[in-house]
Amino acid sequence: MFLQQFVDEGLGNSSYLIASEDARLAAVIDAQRDAEKYAQVAEGLGFQLRYALDTHLHADFVSGARELAASHGLQIGVSAGAQAGFEHRPLAEGDTLPLGDLTLAVLATPGHTPEHISFTVTEPRQRAPAALFSGGALIVGGAARTDLLGEDQAAPLARQLYHTLHDKLLALPDELRVYPTHGAGSFCSAPSTSDRVTTIRRERLNNRLAQARGEDDFVTLALLGLPSYPLYFKEMRSINQRGPRVLGGLPELSPLSAADVHDYLGQGGAVLDVRPASAFAAGHLPGAYGISTEAPLVTWAGWLIPFGTPLVLIFEGEAERREAVSQLIRIGYDNFRGYLDGGLAAWRRAGLLVEQVHLMDVGELHRKLGRPGAPIVLDVRQDAEWEAGHIPGAMHIENGRLPYDNLPLPLDQPIAIHCQHHDRSTAGLSVLARRGYQQLELVDGGFAAWSDAGYEVEPGM
Numbered sequence: 001m002f003l004q005q006f007v008d009e010g011l012g013n014s015s016y017l018i019a020s021e022d023a024r025l026a027a028v029i030d031a032q033r034d035a036e037k038y039a040q041v042a043e044g045l046g047f048q049l050r051y052a053l054d055t056h057l058h059a060d061f062v063s064g065a066r067e068l069a070a071s072h073g074l075q076i077g078v079s080a081g082a083q084a085g086f087e088h089r090p091l092a093e094g095d096t097l098p099l100g101d102l103t104l105a106v107l108a109t110p111g112h113t114p115e116h117i118s119f120t121v122t123e124p125r126q127r128a129p130a131a132l133f134s135g136g137a138l139i140v141g142g143a144a145r146t147d148l149l150g151e152d153q154a155a156p157l158a159r160q161l162y163h164t165l166h167d168k169l170l171a172l173p174d175e176l177r178v179y180p181t182h183g184a185g186s187f188c189s190a191p192s193t194s195d196r197v198t199t200i201r202r203e204r205l206n207n208r209l210a211q212a213r214g215e216d217d218f219v220t221l222a223l224l225g226l227p228s229y230p231l232y233f234k235e236m237r238s239i240n241q242r243g244p245r246v247l248g249g250l251p252e253l254s255p256l257s258a259a260d261v262h263d264y265l266g267q268g269g270a271v272l273d274v275r276p277a278s279a280f281a282a283g284h285l286p287g288a289y290g291i292s293t294e295a296p297l298v299t300w301a302g303w304l305i306p307f308g309t310p311l312v313l314i315f316e317g318e319a320e321r322r323e324a325v326s327q328l329i330r331i332g333y334d335n336f337r338g339y340l341d342g343g344l345a346a347w348r349r350a351g352l353l354v355e356q357v358h359l360m361d362v363g364e365l366h367r368k369l370g371r372p373g374a375p376i377v378l379d380v381r382q383d384a385e386w387e388a389g390h391i392p393g394a395m396h397i398e399n400g401r402l403p404y405d406n407l408p409l410p411l412d413q414p415i416a417i418h419c420q421h422h423d424r425s426t427a428g429l430s431v432l433a434r435r436g437y438q439q440l441e442l443v444d445g446g447f448a449a450w451s452d453a454g455y456e457v458e459p460g461m
Contacts (some may be wrong), residue, residue, distance in 0.1 A: 001102055001123055001130055004041060005179065007196060008032065010296030010327060011061055012185025014196050016133060018121060019047045023100020027051035028068060029119065029133050030181045034250060034326040035064030039072055050099060053077040053091075055109075055135025055181060056116040057240045059148045059233045060188050061298075061330045070246045081115030086243030091117055105129070107168065111161025112136035112144040112188070113237075114153075118169070120176075132178045132200075136188055137161070138169050139180040140198045143209055144189040145226050148233060158222040162215045170210055174201035187229040187299070227382055228400055232302030232331055239332055250325055251334060253313065255341035258350035261285070261312055264337065270305065271340075273314040274324040277426035281357040281442055283344055285314065290430035293320060295423040298327040303400040304431050307332065313339045357429060359444045362453050365416055369393065375414035375441060380428040385420065391450055392458040399428045403435075411437060418443035418450075 002019040017038050019026035026047035028038045031054075042049050049072045052065035056079065065076045066086060077097065080090035091097075093108040101124040109118040118137050120129035136144025143165060146157035176199060182189040183196045204210050212218035256264070265271060271288040273280055274297055280290035291300045305311075311333065315321045321339070328334065340346060348354060368374045379390050380399035390396065397407065399419065409415060415437060419425040422444065429440050443450075451457055 001121060002026075002045070002047070003131065003179075005196070006032075006037065008298070008330075009185060010298040011330070012183055012187070012189070013061065013181055014179065014183060015181065016179055017041055017047075018099070018102075018131075019045070020100030020102045023102075024048060025050045025100045027053055027097075027099055027104065028064075029053050030055055030058070030135065031064035031068060033062040033064045033067060033244065033247070033329050035067040036071070036249060038064075039068065049074045051075050051077055051097060051104075053097075053104075053119060054079075054240075055118060055133065055137075056113040057082050057237045059113075059236045060186065060230075062236065062244045062332050063240045066243055066246050067248075070248065079115040079117045081110075082241060084241055084243065093117075109134070109137035109164045109169065111146060111157055111164045113149070114157065114160070116164075128173050129176060132169070132172065132176055134169065134178050134180050136180065136182045137164050138178060138203060138207075139182050139189050140195045140203075141193050141207055142189060143222065144182045144186075146222060147226060148188065148229070149237075154223055155219055158219040159215060161209075161222060162212070162218040165209060166218075170200060170204050172200045174199065174204070176200045178203065187227065187233070225384075227384065228398060230299060230303035230400065231404075232307050232333075235307050235332060244332070245334070247329060247334065250322065251329065251336055253321070253325070253336050254338035256312060256338040257341060258347045258352060260338075261340050261347070262350075262352055264312060269312060269337065270309045271312045271314060272301065272305070273430075274320060275314065275316050277422045277442075278359075279316070280426055280430070281359050283348075283354045283356055284430075285340075285344075285347060286353055286355050287434055288314065288430060289427070289434075291427040292423055293323045293327060295427055296327065297324060298330055300399070300424065300427045301328060301333055302331045304403050304427055305333070306403075308335060309333075310335045310337045312337045314343060315339065316343060355433075357426075358441045360416055360441045361444050362450045362455065365443055365450075366453070366455050373414070375416040375439075376409065377443075378409070378415050378417045378428075379419075379447070380417060380425055381419050381447065385447075387460060389447075389451070389457040389459050391418075391447065392456055399424045402428050402431045407435075409437065412439070414439040414441060416441045416443050418446040420448050421446045
């Protein structure tokens with residue numbers, strides 16, 4: 001068996017290319033929408049793609065199975081329980097898929113989602129499987145969350161997950177290698193480690209959900225301490241169920257002049273600036289979202305920009321364009337109006353207004369605090385980060401809440417915004433500017449710089 005893992009650090013997910021080296025046939029498991037990368041690797045190694053398999057209806061990204069089917073004629077395999085609305089092979093417990101001399105077998109593993117399935121791969125002349133592709137049913141140190149279909153489904157799905165883990169997956173052979181889809185960085189899960197591959201033995205001994213004292217205790221553990229998650233998650237399941245639109249590759253963007261973009265902004269259009277935080281602070285279009293590709297864009301565009309919003313992009317160079325478009329289409333943001341031809345330099349040459357953000361280092365912030373006219377310090381990190389330690393006297397609002405909440409922030413006072421470093425806070429600052437806040441400053445280096453400087457940190461709530 002050949003196996004290659006593709007890790008998306010932004011989504012916190014893995015997808016997989018597996019193949020029979022003898023038969024030169026391959027399958028992709030939980031492919032992302034920018035799917036040509038799997039075909040390029042397969043073709044480069046002389047493998048023919050046979051299947052695109054999904055473990056479940058994903059809440060955090062658009063499946064790439066239809067892209068692969070359209071471009072390479074392979075068969076899509078999806079859980080029969082998904083009731084998918086596109087051409088596919090419905091899969092259920094006990095089904096097998098031949099891949100040359102390899103055998104892929106389907107296990108019903110509900111819990112993370114009701115239709116969830118996993119795949120074992122058995123090599124020739126072997127009785128025990130060599131690999132388990134577990135999706136979100138079993139991840140390193142835990143399992144993927146059960147609350148994404150709503151609070152009313154969280155506990156019932158957790159009970160299904162209990163039986164999936166304890167009656168089925170943890171009963172598999174100790175040495176079986178486990179390849180989850182969700183992992184560190186995924187809002188579909190809350191893993192305690194950055195490891196992305198494990199074994200049944202390791203999980204039986206160390207997985208906190210494996211230590212549950214019965215079903216009720218398991219449900220309590222499974223629902224404990226789950227973080228907030230991006231709003232675009234609410235759109236993904238239905239898109240993946242009915243079948244995402246086939247793009248046929250990475251979309252090309254139309255060039256727009258500075259005058260065209262100015263008119264578009266005047267009509268209420270949305271501009272997304274994907275350049276680094278420092279470049280955005282140095283100069284940007286009024287009202288632009290500032291979410292860099294490193295933020296990552298794949299998370300924060302889906303949290304801060306309303307789903308389906310038509311977008312004009314601003315970027316620096318071809319590599320940044322490709323990366324931005326790839327990240328955006330993975331989460332269904334594919335309504336592109338074009339890009340600002342010539343970037344910010346063209347906007348400046350046209351004599352149009354450019355806004356800037358004051359970058360305040362932590363030394364300046366420390367000197368200002370406690371004095372007249374001191375800024376409100378706004379910490380936009382996640383709840384768990386805030387509780388682990390924060391700047392004394394700061395106000396806390398998670399970044400993802402900034403576009404939608406009634407904010408307890410005055411419009412007429414300076415606000416110094418920070419996250420752990422700078423990417424999230426730059427994105428949050430751009431949202432606040434769109435909401436009418438004008439006295440905004442960005443804390444350069446964020447909480448990490450404050451802590452590294454040895455300034456006081458206040459723990460807990």
